[in-house]
Amino acid sequence: MQLAERHIIKSTEHRFIEIDVLAFKSKNLYNAANYIIRQSFVYGWGYINYNEMNRLMKSHQA
Numbered sequence: 001m002q003l004a005e006r007h008i009i010k011s012t013e014h015r016f017i018e019i020d021v022l023a024f025k026s027k028n029l030y031n032a033a034n035y036i037i038r039q040s041f042v043y044g045w046g047y048i049n050y051n052e053m054n055r056l057m058k059s060h061q062a
Contacts, residue, residue: 025062032062 009016033053040048048056 028062029057029060032060033057 009019036053036056037048040046
């Protein structure tokens with residue numbers, strides 16, 4: 001059994017817009033990092049560790 005904490009934030013709440021924008025940016029950052037990791041395996045560049053990914057993503061637009 002997995003337990004998860006769930007927060008339901010209605011669109012009428014004053015924090016909704018900020019949370020929505022941050023969630024969208026978080027999704028884009030995750031997808032960009034995932035794409036870079038997948039491409040490194042496809043082209044045989046090897047594993048990208050956390051520090052290297054951090055360096056790459058600092059200059060990324062996402």
